[in-house]
Amino acid sequence: MGTVSELCASSFQAFMCPTVCPAVPAVPDDLTPEEKQELENIRRRKQELLEDIQRLKDEIAEVTNEIENLGSSEERKNMQRNKQVAMGRKKFNMDPKKGIQFLIENDLLKNTCEDIAQFLYKGEGLNKTAIGDYLGERDEFNIKILHAFVELHEFTDLNLVQALRQFLWSFRLPGEAQKIDRMMEAFAQRYCQCNTGVFQSTDTCYVLSFAVIMLNTSLHNPNVKDKPSAERFIAMNRGINDGGDLPEDLLRNLYDSIKNEPFKIPEDDGNDLTHTFFNPDREGWLLKLGGGRVKTWKRRWFILTDNCLYYFEYTTDKEPRGIIPLENLSIREVEDSKKPNCFELFIPDNKDQVIKACKTEADGRVVEGNHTFYRISAPTIEEKEEWISSIKAAISRDPFYEMLAARKKKVSSIKRQ
Numbered sequence: 461m462g463t464v465s466e467l468c469a470s471s472f473q474a475f476m477c478p479t480v481c482p483a484v485p486a487v488p489d490d491l492t493p494e495e496k497q498e499l500e501n502i503r504r505r506k507q508e509l510l511e512d513i514q515r516l517k518d519e520i521a522e523v524t525n526e527i528e529n530l531g532s533s534e535e536r537k538n539m540q541r542n543k544q545v546a547m548g549r550k551k552f553n554m555d556p557k558k559g560i561q562f563l564i565e566n567d568l569l570k571n572t573c574e575d576i577a578q579f580l581y582k583g584e585g586l587n588k589t590a591i592g593d594y595l596g597e598r599d600e601f602n603i604k605i606l607h608a609f610v611e612l613h614e615f616t617d618l619n620l621v622q623a624l625r626q627f628l629w630s631f632r633l634p635g636e637a638q639k640i641d642r643m644m645e646a647f648a649q650r651y652c653q654c655n656t657g658v659f660q661s662t663d664t665c666y667v668l669s670f671a672v673i674m675l676n677t678s679l680h681n682p683n684v685k686d687k688p689s690a691e692r693f694i695a696m697n698r699g700i701n702d703g704g705d706l707p708e709d710l711l712r713n714l715y716d717s718i719k720n721e722p723f724k725i726p727e728d729d730g731n732d733l734t735h736t737f738f739n740p741d742r743e744g745w746l747l748k749l750g751g752g753r754v755k756t757w758k759r760r761w762f763i764l765t766d767n768c769l770y771y772f773e774y775t776t777d778k779e780p781r782g783i784i785p786l787e788n789l790s791i792r793e794v795e796d797s798k799k800p801n802c803f804e805l806f807i808p809d810n811k812d813q814v815i816k817a818c819k820t821e822a823d824g825r826v827v828e829g830n831h832t833f834y835r836i837s838a839p840t841i842e843e844k845e846e847w848i849s850s851i852k853a854a855i856s857r858d859p860f861y862e863m864l865a866a867r868k869k870k871v872s873s874i875k876r877q
Contacts, residue, residue, distance in 0.1 A: 544568055546585070553587040556594035573601070577608035581630065588726040589766070591631040596639025603642065610646045615654040619710075620665070621672060621717040623651050625724070628673075632726050635767040635854075644669055660702035667700045667867050672714055673723075680722040690715045740765040742850040747799060747837040751830050757799060757837065764847075767854050769805070782819035784834060786855045789815065791848055799837035801844040805851070806833040 491499070544566050552559025560576060563569035569579055580591050595606045613630070615623040627647050633640060648665035652658070659665045675693055678684050688696075694711045742764040747757045748771060760771040760781065767787060770780040789805050796802040807813050817829035838844035 541568065549585040552594075553590050556590045557597075559590075560594070573604040573608040576605050577612060580605070580609055581612045583630065588630075588632040589634075592634045592643075593639070595631060596634045596636065596643055598638065598642065606642065606646050607649075610650045613650060615651050617655070619713065619717070620651065620668060621714050623647075623654075624669060624672060628723055629726055659706075660704070663867060663870065664701045664706070668697060668706070668714075670867075671697055671700075672718060675715065676718050676723045679719055741854055742847065744843065744847075745839070746771075746847070749799075749835040749837075762836075764850055764854055769851065769854075779820070782817065782829065784815065784817045784829070786851065789855055791851050791855070793844070793848065794835065796835065796837070801838040801841055802835055803838070803844060803848050804833045804835050 545563070545568055548559055548563040548566070548568055550559075551562050560569065563579075564571045569575055580586065580595065583591060594602065595609055597603075609630075610627075613623075613627055615626070618626070624647075633643070644666055645662070648662040648669060651669075652662050652665050659668070671693070675688065678686075678688050690712050693715045694708055697711060698705050700706065740763045742762075744762060745759060746762045748760050748762075750756045750758060760773065761775045761777075763770045763772070763780075767785065769784040769786060771782050771784075772780050784805065786805070788807065790808045791803055791805055794802045794804050805815065807815060812832055815829060815831050815834065817831065817834075818826055819829050820826050836847075838847055
């Protein structure tokens with residue numbers, strides 16, 4: 461049956477490779493009690509070793525699993541974080557304040573002016589219009605964010621047009637006069653800080669910045685027929701340097717720079733109008749009175765955004781049937797014998813003047829509108845009042861010119877003192 465040493469060797473082989481080696485032979489009958497005890501001790505130690513090895517295997521498997529889970533857990537965390545950041549950007553584009561709040565609450569953004577400004581300055585995935593609206597808010601915290609945002613721009617050794625190109629590319633200038641005023645004031649302060657001695661005061665930089673922006677519009681807007689010359693631009697800016705004149709060479713260089721290359725205005729949507737209506741001030745079904753000889757009421761889907769009133773035949777249409785710019789228009793409630801809850805858009809003091817608007821004909825042609833007023837009917841009194849309130853807030857009246865006149869008046873009064 462084999463000696464004890466043979467049995468030990470056989471047991472050891474079975475221990476080392478239990479699935480391949482033959483089974484341990486049975487205990488011979490002719491072993492002495494001491495030999496039987498030794499064999500039993502060997503088998504017990506073998507079992508203990510097997511149990512120890514199994515524990516080690518289990519521990520190794522557990523550690524390996526933990527390491528694998530750690531990697532996948534970190535990966536899942538990163539994926540979840542990226543998802544939340546994407547959600548925060550989407551929320552920001554729809555409602556900037558809610559988007560920032562969401563990012564802060566989920567520890568994706570620190571609640572400091574510097575961190576928020578850096579987030580806006582990078583602008584990854586952010587709507588440039590939403591950035592402009594947020595930066596222009598008047599509460600104290602937003603104003604601090606605006607200044608921190610402007611501080612991230614480096615204007616040293618840039619002329620005013622170069623600095624404006626950089627600044628106006630980082631967001632889209634809002635339509636509200638007070639917002640524009642705060643943003644351009646911050647720009648002027650930063651430019652003068654980076655370029656000491658170029659202008660007598662930040663007021664000079666502010667006024668000239670607006671003059672350059674308006675020059676860009678006058679030179680490159682096809683609707684402006686009377687293009688200003690360099691001489692007229694120079695004459696327009698006489699006396700703005702704390703009562704003195706700026707060097708003609710400076711003004712002429714600014715003029716040539718704008719004439720040769722217009723400002724590039726950041727567009728969030730390219731040629732796709734979808735993003736134009738991404739975050740409207742208001743939208744809904746209204747009835748519009750036609751402007752043809754036969755006055756008929758037509759149901760249209762209206763969207764109020766970016767200081768314009770757009771209307772569509774269907775909510776699924778990618779392009780509007782008509783666009784009504786609200787600049788210099790007024791709004792009033794009116795009574796109509798055929799429809800309730802009516803209001804009108806009109807040009808104040810010019811009742812026979814045609815409103816500058818456009819519409820798309822059935823054959824696809826875009827033509828100028830022929831309305832001297834737009835009469836619209838809302839489904840309820842409440843909706844009528846809400847539409848009137850929203851449109852009033854969106855109507856602009858050449859904010860650039862108003863603010864420029866106010867600032868020139870301020871400069872003149874300082875000079876007289």
